[in-house]
Amino acid sequence: MELTRAMESTVLHWGEMGSRWGVNRSIAQIHALLYLSTKPITADEITETLGIARSNVSTSLRELQSWNLVTLTHVMGDRRDHFEAKTDLWEVLLIIVDQRKKREIDPTVSTLRKCVLDAGGDGTPEDVKSRLNDMLQFGETLTTWYEQVSRLPTTTLVKLMHMGAKISRFVKG
Amino acid sequence: MELTRAMESTVLHWGEMGSRWGVNRSIAQIHALLYLSTKPITADEITETLGIARSNVSTSLRELQSWNLVTLTHVMGDRRDHFEAKTDLWEVLLIIVDQRKKREIDPTVSTLRKCVLDAGGDGTPEDVKSRLNDMLQFGETLTTWYEQVSRLPTTTLVKLMHMGAKISRFVKG
DNA sequence: CTGTGTTTTCTGTTTATACTGAAACTACAG
DNA sequence: CTGTAGTTTCAGTATAAACAGAAAACACAG
Numbered sequence: 001m002e003l004t005r006a007m008e009s010t011v012l013h014w015g016e017m018g019s020r021w022g023v024n025r026s027i028a029q030i031h032a033l034l035y036l037s038t039k040p041i042t043a044d045e046i047t048e049t050l051g052i053a054r055s056n057v058s059t060s061l062r063e064l065q066s067w068n069l070v071t072l073t074h075v076m077g078d079r080r081d082h083f084e085a086k087t088d089l090w091e092v093l094l095i096i097v098d099q100r101k102k103r104e105i106d107p108t109v110s111t112l113r114k115c116v117l118d119a120g121g122d123g124t125p126e127d128v129k130s131r132l133n134d135m136l137q138f139g140e141t142l143t144t145w146y147e148q149v150s151r152l153p154t155t156t157l158v159k160l161m162h163m164g165a166k167i168s169r170f171v172k173g
Numbered sequence: 174m175e176l177t178r179a180m181e182s183t184v185l186h187w188g189e190m191g192s193r194w195g196v197n198r199s200i201a202q203i204h205a206l207l208y209l210s211t212k213p214i215t216a217d218e219i220t221e222t223l224g225i226a227r228s229n230v231s232t233s234l235r236e237l238q239s240w241n242l243v244t245l246t247h248v249m250g251d252r253r254d255h256f257e258a259k260t261d262l263w264e265v266l267l268i269i270v271d272q273r274k275k276r277e278i279d280p281t282v283s284t285l286r287k288c289v290l291d292a293g294g295d296g297t298p299e300d301v302k303s304r305l306n307d308m309l310q311f312g313e314t315l316t317t318w319y320e321q322v323s324r325l326p327t328t329t330l331v332k333l334m335h336m337g338a339k340i341s342r343f344v345k346g
Numbered sequence: 347c348t349g350t351g352t353t354t355t356c357t358g359t360t361t362a363t364a365c366t367g368a369a370a371c372t373a374c375a376g
Numbered sequence: 377c378t379g380t381a382g383t384t385t386c387a388g389t390a391t392a393a394a395c396a397g398a399a400a401a402c403a404c405a406g
Contacts, residue, residue, distance in 0.1 A: 058385090
């Protein structure tokens with residue numbers, strides 16, 4: 001698979017972005033490549049195109065599949081696995097946020113909950129306790145909000161987005 | 174400075190969180206410690222409490238100041254710098270999102286813009302071009318929305334949040 | 347100008363993670 | 377069964393980032 005200049009920069013930049021957000025470069029690059037590719041491609045093609053080890057591609061694809069961002073498909077008359085990425089970017093965004101929430105935010109909130117409990121009997125000063133409480137409260141507000149909003153249909157979300165700041169009209173007071 | 178059990182877990186967990194989101198552990202730990210502390214503390218106190226090198230604390234504090242999350246203050250009769258963290262968590266969230274947008278999202282969108290231009294004349298196939306365009310479009314929609322909404326007063330944001338999914342009432346169609 | 351407390355800079359080391367390549371495994375065709 | 381194409385696992389290696397400690401720079405009192 002031959003990459004044009006534009007495709008190459010996109011893939012490289014996406015890899016760079018990934019690493020700044022705690023996603024490893026290979027995974028991000030592969031994801032970008034699959035997103036750009038308009039037909040399913042094999043692991044070997046990815047290996048060649050990106051110049052990374054076959055085993056690394058395998059592991060990364062596995063990870064991408066576990067995120068539901070990439071699916072395995074088959075092509076008639078070809079034994080090899082082919083891979084393709086979700087193309088609806090709204091769906092992609094929601095998947096990523098959902099997963100990171102589940103893997104990182106939710107555990108953080110429960111850790112905080114435990115800390116607030118512990119703080120009751122371990123001699124934590126009152127003012128620190130109130131800071132801890134604020135954090136927990138804040139986390140809970142955000143997650144509750146997200147859980148509701150993320151369940152709205154995409155079309156609604158798009159419309160809400162396009163309203164931008166106008167949405168504030170509907171707030172009382 | 175003595176940490177209670179609850180404080181210690183919070184600081185450690187925060188550090189862990191940081192590293193999963195591309196913020197180094199020391200910086201995140203120091204931030205947590207300053208957030209919990211109800212009075213400004215010195216770099217040396219941080220060094221002792223967290224058991225990391227003095228130089229590391231210095232660099233991290235500098236970084237935190239550049240993010241506007243921590244400010245330097247002075248205490249009467251003490252030559253040493255003291256540090257304290259922003260305590261309004263809404264403000265903290267907006268600062269973090271703002272900064273990461275500025276440092277990472279905005280450059281990504283302009284890279285995409287450049288790629289879309291390049292793709293015009295470098296032989297990129299039509300269908301790939303349209304994928305690139307979708308990405309750019311999506312990024313622009315999100316950033317435009319964020320720029321508007323983040324400028325609303327915190328009180329309005331809080332109210333919007335508490336409305337949760339009810340906000341969808343106001344969408345036409 | 348000198349001495350002391352404080353902060354920053356810099357270089358080498360450590361550590362964590364990504365990555366490779368070979369070997370093991372699997373599924374299937376013949 | 378056997379051979380082959382394909383995939384995964386695993387142990388070792390490389391790389392990049394975090395970190396420590398020493399040295400330098402700075403600020404100011406006396």
